[in-house]
Amino acid sequence: MTISGDQSLLREINRMAIVRAVQQGAGLSRADLAKATGLTKSTVGLLVQDLIDSGWLCESDVQATGAIGRRPIPLGLDGRRLAMIGADVSLEGLSVLAVSLTGEVLEAASEPLPGRRPEDVLPRLAVLVADVVAKARSAGRWLLGVGVGVPGAVLDHQGTVKLAPNLGWRDYSFHAVFSAELAACGVADLPILVQNDYDVAVLGEYEFGEAPLPDPLIYLGLGVGVGAGVVVRGRLFLGADGFAGEVGHSILQVEGPVCSCGRRGCAEAFIGQRAVSTRISGRADDLLPVETIRQLLDRNDESAHLSVRRAGHYLGVLIQNLWTSFNPGRVVIGGPLCDLGPPLFDAAFSCLEGFSRDCSLPLPELRLARFGSRSIGMGAAALVKHVLTRPMDYRLCDR
Amino acid sequence: MTISGDQSLLREINRMAIVRAVQQGAGLSRADLAKATGLTKSTVGLLVQDLIDSGWLCESDVQATGAIGRRPIPLGLDGRRLAMIGADVSLEGLSVLAVSLTGEVLEAASEPLPGRRPEDVLPRLAVLVADVVAKARSAGRWLLGVGVGVPGAVLDHQGTVKLAPNLGWRDYSFHAVFSAELAACGVADLPILVQNDYDVAVLGEYEFGEAPLPDPLIYLGLGVGVGAGVVVRGRLFLGADGFAGEVGHSILQVEGPVCSCGRRGCAEAFIGQRAVSTRISGRADDLLPVETIRQLLDRNDESAHLSVRRAGHYLGVLIQNLWTSFNPGRVVIGGPLCDLGPPLFDAAFSCLEGFSRDCSLPLPELRLARFGSRSIGMGAAALVKHVLTRPMDYRLCDR
Numbered sequence: 001m002t003i004s005g006d007q008s009l010l011r012e013i014n015r016m017a018i019v020r021a022v023q024q025g026a027g028l029s030r031a032d033l034a035k036a037t038g039l040t041k042s043t044v045g046l047l048v049q050d051l052i053d054s055g056w057l058c059e060s061d062v063q064a065t066g067a068i069g070r071r072p073i074p075l076g077l078d079g080r081r082l083a084m085i086g087a088d089v090s091l092e093g094l095s096v097l098a099v100s101l102t103g104e105v106l107e108a109a110s111e112p113l114p115g116r117r118p119e120d121v122l123p124r125l126a127v128l129v130a131d132v133v134a135k136a137r138s139a140g141r142w143l144l145g146v147g148v149g150v151p152g153a154v155l156d157h158q159g160t161v162k163l164a165p166n167l168g169w170r171d172y173s174f175h176a177v178f179s180a181e182l183a184a185c186g187v188a189d190l191p192i193l194v195q196n197d198y199d200v201a202v203l204g205e206y207e208f209g210e211a212p213l214p215d216p217l218i219y220l221g222l223g224v225g226v227g228a229g230v231v232v233r234g235r236l237f238l239g240a241d242g243f244a245g246e247v248g249h250s251i252l253q254v255e256g257p258v259c260s261c262g263r264r265g266c267a268e269a270f271i272g273q274r275a276v277s278t279r280i281s282g283r284a285d286d287l288l289p290v291e292t293i294r295q296l297l298d299r300n301d302e303s304a305h306l307s308v309r310r311a312g313h314y315l316g317v318l319i320q321n322l323w324t325s326f327n328p329g330r331v332v333i334g335g336p337l338c339d340l341g342p343p344l345f346d347a348a349f350s351c352l353e354g355f356s357r358d359c360s361l362p363l364p365e366l367r368l369a370r371f372g373s374r375s376i377g378m379g380a381a382a383l384v385k386h387v388l389t390r391p392m393d394y395r396l397c398d399r
Numbered sequence: 400m401t402i403s404g405d406q407s408l409l410r411e412i413n414r415m416a417i418v419r420a421v422q423q424g425a426g427l428s429r430a431d432l433a434k435a436t437g438l439t440k441s442t443v444g445l446l447v448q449d450l451i452d453s454g455w456l457c458e459s460d461v462q463a464t465g466a467i468g469r470r471p472i473p474l475g476l477d478g479r480r481l482a483m484i485g486a487d488v489s490l491e492g493l494s495v496l497a498v499s500l501t502g503e504v505l506e507a508a509s510e511p512l513p514g515r516r517p518e519d520v521l522p523r524l525a526v527l528v529a530d531v532v533a534k535a536r537s538a539g540r541w542l543l544g545v546g547v548g549v550p551g552a553v554l555d556h557q558g559t560v561k562l563a564p565n566l567g568w569r570d571y572s573f574h575a576v577f578s579a580e581l582a583a584c585g586v587a588d589l590p591i592l593v594q595n596d597y598d599v600a601v602l603g604e605y606e607f608g609e610a611p612l613p614d615p616l617i618y619l620g621l622g623v624g625v626g627a628g629v630v631v632r633g634r635l636f637l638g639a640d641g642f643a644g645e646v647g648h649s650i651l652q653v654e655g656p657v658c659s660c661g662r663r664g665c666a667e668a669f670i671g672q673r674a675v676s677t678r679i680s681g682r683a684d685d686l687l688p689v690e691t692i693r694q695l696l697d698r699n700d701e702s703a704h705l706s707v708r709r710a711g712h713y714l715g716v717l718i719q720n721l722w723t724s725f726n727p728g729r730v731v732i733g734g735p736l737c738d739l740g741p742p743l744f745d746a747a748f749s750c751l752e753g754f755s756r757d758c759s760l761p762l763p764e765l766r767l768a769r770f771g772s773r774s775i776g777m778g779a780a781a782l783v784k785h786v787l788t789r790p791m792d793y794r795l796c797d798r
Contacts, residue, residue: 009437038408216638232631239615239726240763249758250720253652254713262757263719314653320662321649325724327638358661359648364639 015047016389019056022075024211029072055081055142077101083141086381087148091166096128098136099381103208107135116167122181130185145191147380149200156242159194193383200379202229205332207382214329218322222337226268252317270314279307290336297343308340309347316351323364334369414446415788418455421474423610428471454480454541476500482540485780486547490565495527497535498780502607506534515566521580529584544590546779548599555641558593592782599778601628604731606781613728617721621736625667651716669713678706689735696742707739708746715750722763733768
């Protein structure tokens with residue numbers, strides 16, 4: 001009895017099962033992979049050779065162990081041939097990267113946002129992407145696809161931006177329009193994937209992280225918006241409508257301050273850039289640049305210190321609530337507000353340590369975002385790798 | 400190219416893929432199943448016959464459609480032959496059910512808790528389970544296994560109760576001891592599975608629910624403890640250490656009342672039975688029976704109404720936070736406090752409607768627990784079905 005059916009899909013499922021196994025345990029040999037995947041040694045041998053030929057895997061040097069006999073050859077992801085394009089559409093500007101399978105940045109281009117209307121943004125983004133595509137190709141890279149991270153809610157299977165409040169976009173057919181713009185720039189042969197910015201950021205941490213990969217993994221993004229991307233059982237967790245992880249709008253205080261979403265007491269209304277700005281300036285709905293807030297902190301401005309420490313305390317509460325809800329293996333903190341440094345984080349850690357002491361439980365691992373201000377661009381590239389290496393999940397979707 | 404390897408495991412994976420497909424879409428024909436699973440029609444034909452022979456599936460009557468030619472035979476889960484045993488260990492007592500594949504209760508037995516020490520509890524539980532096993536077998540049922548729900552954190556792969564605070568158990572090898580006790584009662588041939596009470600309760604809702612099954616699905620349990628079980632992408636969500644869904648200990652108010660866990664302002668400290676009792680009686684740490692609180696409500700006791708409405712309001716906040724974190728397809732509310740009825744739920748719904756209005760987003764579907772006070776026993780039986788129908792997930796575990 002064997003699984004039969006669509007043979008090319010099955011072959012792809014098996015190929016990608018091997019890639020994922022190598023990613024989870026770099027240095028595995030062909031024999032290890034047969035054990036890890038349940039495939040026969042001969043099948044693994046054929047697929048590994050194919051994966052080496054097509055740029056996914058490479059053989060590493062055999063380690064001298066002193067043992068007698070032919071030593072198994074360790075396999076790893078090959079960072080030298082394949083690449084993904086990752087694009088970050090944000091209020092700060094457009095940024096496009098070409099990234100290797102192992103997470104090295106190969107090419108980069110960026111420019112300020114040419115306006116907020118999609119008809120201003122998408123043609124410029126297409127030019128920027130086409131430019132990076134051309135450079136990566138002339139450097140000999142084989143490209144797998146283009147990922148885009150946008151600051152809003154995205155319907156996964158359509159590539160439609162449901163709502164991007166800070167850009168003012170609603171029900172916008174991003175995938176369809178961007179595909180046409182990119183084709184007009186001479187790039188018509190690459191798959192295009194669109195997803196929420198924090199959702200792609202967590203994939204950057206996951207796909208380019210070192211094994212063993214923590215699971216669940218949460219990326220908590222701190223900026224004007226506060227939100228999270230979550231990986232559960234090795235796959236991006238989207239929820240029923242694609243809005244899972246909108247934890248910036250979980251309530252931390254009944255009848256607290258009004259939030260941009262209309263509710264009161266949301267995490268974002270305590271932690272977000274607008275909340276910190278308003279506290280410092282005393283003007284409702286003020287939005288100071290992060291750099292300005294940092295300068296005030298450097299000058300020991302008391303109001304800035306109080307405001308940032310207050311945000312940090314609520315950041316601790318939010319992380320504690322993520323901890324009890326998701327039981328994450330790791331929480332990664334990213335976004336522009338990370339530039340505020342110790343005044344923010346010391347308050348958050350001290351709050352979290354208090355909770356941990358009160359309930360006598362160890363905290364989950366906390367980390368700063370691996371790629372800093374490039375988290376979303378790296379994540380958008382990682383989205384391509386994530387989807388291609390899970391052909392079963394994304395073609396025979398279980399919802 | 401085909402997947403090869405452990406042939407009996409692969410056969411089981413394919414068999415159970417068919418069972419899950421039938422569960423997701425009752426009335427599917429063999430041809431529909433071939434499309435849904437990617438297996439060939441001949442493989443599906445052989446496996447369906449085997450599943451019919453072994454009691455998993457049955458053929459339903461063909462609907463007259465007026466179409467010409469041989470009509471496809473609709474398939475469904477067979478409720479007449481297989482059964483699972485579900486045991487609920489709680490402060491209120493021991494309760495054991497035999498449940499059919501389609502969720503009918505076939506046998507039931509219960510008795511008060513014979514003490515709180517495990518050496519008092521487990522021998523009695525084994526006698527009760529052996530009794531229900533004997534009755535179900537003499538009624539002609541083929542049994543698949545025994546599931547147990549316990550009020551505490553359980554390490555999934557070991558069946559160890561890490562911590563059950565209200566029973567006072569810590570690091571107790573439940574699975575090993577209970578297997579021995581059950582064997583001493585003459586039942587040594589059934590798989591035994593142990594899991595947290597709210598985690599099994601969500602499986603009762605999922606496994607015995609009608610298709611299409613909502614996903615993510617959350618069961619929010621309200622009693623002395625407050626917590627949730629969560630299904631994500633068709634599978635119980637446990638988190639890194641098995642504690643995901645401990646949302647009773649998410650903070651709803653910084654510096655709020657002290658919780659049983661030692662932290663301040665946890666959801667449980669606003670919503671749990673102890674919080675309501677303390678508010679009514681004015682005595683710290685009081686615990687009134689739910690029935691007493693209900694009688695006070697019936698007598699229009701003002702303090703009881705205020706206390707329960709306050710708990711209801713925070714219940715609304717907690718559900719709103721589950722909504723933004725998990726984006727659930729459905730939230731099910733269960734547990735003893737549900738007996739408090741409208742004073743609790745009206746306050747919760749009114750709070751939730753306020754949030755929904757503020758942010759102009761529709762609420763997730765809300766339901767009362769399908770099986771009421773039997774939610775945990777039904778869930779424990781469902782745990783057996785859940786694990787057996789996911790042989791890949793639970794044998795080749797991805798964490």
